[in-house]
Amino acid sequence: MQKKKKKPTPNTATTFQEEPPIKLKPHHENVNEQIEGYTKDLKRYISRERFAHSLEVAKLSKKIAEFYTYENIENAYIAGLLHDVAKDMSFEEHLNLANKYSYKYSLSELDSPATLHAPIGRLLAQHQFGIENPEILLAIAHHTTGRPNMCLLEKIVYLADIVDAGKKVEHALRVKKLVYSDLDAALCLTAKETIRNLLDRDKIICEKSLECYNFYNKLLQERAS
Ligand SMILES: [Fe+2]
Numbered sequence: 029m030q031k032k033k034k035k036p037t038p039n040t041a042t043t044f045q046e047e048p049p050i051k052l053k054p055h056h057e058n059v060n061e062q063i064e065g066y067t068k069d070l071k072r073y074i075s076r077e078r079f080a081h082s083l084e085v086a087k088l089s090k091k092i093a094e095f096y097t098y099e100n101i102e103n104a105y106i107a108g109l110l111h112d113v114a115k116d117m118s119f120e121e122h123l124n125l126a127n128k129y130s131y132k133y134s135l136s137e138l139d140s141p142a143t144l145h146a147p148i149g150r151l152l153a154q155h156q157f158g159i160e161n162p163e164i165l166l167a168i169a170h171h172t173t174g175r176p177n178m179c180l181l182e183k184i185v186y187l188a189d190i191v192d193a194g195k196k197v198e199h200a201l202r203v204k205k206l207v208y209s210d211l212d213a214a215l216c217l218t219a220k221e222t223i224r225n226l227l228d229r230d231k232i233i234c235e236k237s238l239e240c241y242n243f244y245n246k247l248l249q250e251r252a253s
């Protein structure tokens with residue numbers, strides 16, 4: 029019989045802030061070398077299959093970023109590349125890293141542990157890869173649940189992740205069509221289908237996913253009226 033996971037109580041550390049301070053690193057002299065280094069290091073964290081997915085999400089993020097004339101397409105590539113850096117770790121490893129880097133996870137995140145790899149990935153990107161750019165960190169942190177009022181790079185990585193899922197995710201094709209015509213509609217559709225999928229499987233829905241859906245649903249309704 030499988031041993032039931034003991035649910036920890038949320039930690040009370042407060043040093044990690046949800047919104048990182050705006051401290052943009054000066055543009056690296058050779059960003060390609062930097063990306064090569066991240067790519068090499070990433071292989072130590074994830075499976076070969078996940079690595080292939082990460083490369084695809086990086087390329088897609090760059091493509092969507094170019095389409096929307098995002099100011100730094102290399103950052104879009106880096107965010108896509110590292111978005112799943114913590115995905116192959118266990119729940120226990122996630123909790124250990126949260127404690128190590130004083131991340132104050134919520135009860136809602138504990139109830140939907142599949143979402144934890146996103147904020148933990150952000151911690152790894154920050155502390156182990158040395159990423160300081162706040163938009164890259166936010167994009168990694170919210171690529172699973174989304175959140176209300178995302179910045180352009182958060183939207184790009186959130187959607188690139190779904191588009192790369194292809195046939196594995198029913199709504200991926202519809203999202204792919206919308207991505208280049210209406211980013212917010214693509215977001216709303218993704219948030220809605222993610223929630224629907226969780227409901228169908230009797231899973232608990234993370235608050236951030238609901239907040240994300242409500243925010244973009246309202247935005248589309250206001251836009252239409
Ligand atoms: Fe992910």
Ligand SMILES: [Fe+2]
Nearest residue numbers: 081111112189
């Ligand atoms: Fe992913």
